[in-house]
Amino acid sequence: MNNKTILLVEDNAQDEMLTLRALRKAKVANQIDVARDGQQALEYLFKEGAYVDRDGADLPTMVLLDISLPRLSGLEVLERIRADSRTRLLPVVILTSSDEERDRLKSYEIGANSFVQKPVDFAEFAETVARLGIYWLAINEPPHH
Secondary structure, three states, X not given: OOOOOEEEEOOOHHHHHHHHHHHHHOOOOOOEEEEOOHHHHHHHHOOOHHHOXXXXXXXXXXXXXXXXXXXXXXXXXXXXXXXXXXXXXXXXXXXXOOOOHHHHHHHHHOOOOEEEEOOOOHHHXXXXXXXXXXXXXXXXXXXXX
């Protein structure tokens, strides 16, 4: 299971730290790469720009994607992921503090696999992230490309 990479797309340094800590606490030993804005996430996924020489698997096993990001929003990133045949089937979990119904609806309309609201309480947040990691990395059976 350790060869499965997670791409965390998060611009909030505190949420990034809490997510990484929660995954470590849940004993998720996978490599976690971080993109801090939407454009950086796309460059990582498509091996462009600063990531043209990125090592490792072609794609991460899953993407944890915030909606509210600089440069390109999480929803714009998701639209581009779903529009490209190389990433169309990549599992994308929206992990956001938004509780807006329109964000949830739009996320699913454009192909999110899951929409999870970040709990405010750290213990709850850690539990949520741990469950996501276990489900998407150990339980879910992704399509083979």
